[in-house]
Amino acid sequence: MPIQLSLQGYRDHLRFEVSGTRVPSEFGVEMLKVWKRVADECKAQGIKKVLGISKLTGPVPVTELYDVGKETPLILARAGCEKVAYVVLGGDEAFRALKFGEDVAVNRGQTTRVFADERLALAWLMQP
Numbered sequence: 556m557p558i559q560l561s562l563q564g565y566r567d568h569l570r571f572e573v574s575g576t577r578v579p580s581e582f583g584v585e586m587l588k589v590w591k592r593v594a595d596e597c598k599a600q601g602i603k604k605v606l607g608i609s610k611l612t613g614p615v616p617v618t619e620l621y622d623v624g625k626e627t628p629l630i631l632a633r634a635g636c637e638k639v640a641y642v643v644l645g646g647d648e649a650f651r652a653l654k655f656g657e658d659v660a661v662n663r664g665q666t667t668r669v670f671a672d673e674r675l676a677l678a679w680l681m682q683p
Contacts, residue, residue, distance in 0.1 A: 557575065557581075557585055558585040558611065559574045564600050568604040568605060569600065571596075571605070571606070571607050572607075572609075573589055573609050574610040576612050577613035578613065579614070583620070583623050587623060587627070590627045590631065594633065594634035603638065604637065605638070606640050606641075606642070606676060606677055607640070607641040607642065608642045609649070610645065612645060617655065620652060620653070620659075624657075627660055628660050631665065632664070637666060638666045638667070639666070640670060640679055641676070642671065642676045643669060643670070653669045657669045
């Protein structure tokens, strides 16, 4: 099943939520589609901050995660997105894997951080 995406724009940030199952060999392509949609929405609304919520299940394909972490900073930068907080609600294994994705994105110039709690993520995102 493809990853499901919902988007909600606020005055100071865009909130998106992904749900579904990570499928190896499809996860990377699906997530790049998600990030492109997020970038398009940021550009259309002039939003610079993004709060992502992951309710995905299943194993995290690390090679595909690396590719997503490598490509996403450029996609978001072109759209004017400056800061991303990403909340992982899929357990400790998924959280640890996504922290690796955070490192990949940060090494490519993206201001981003992975959290396990939405309230903390939003507080960090709203800091100047």
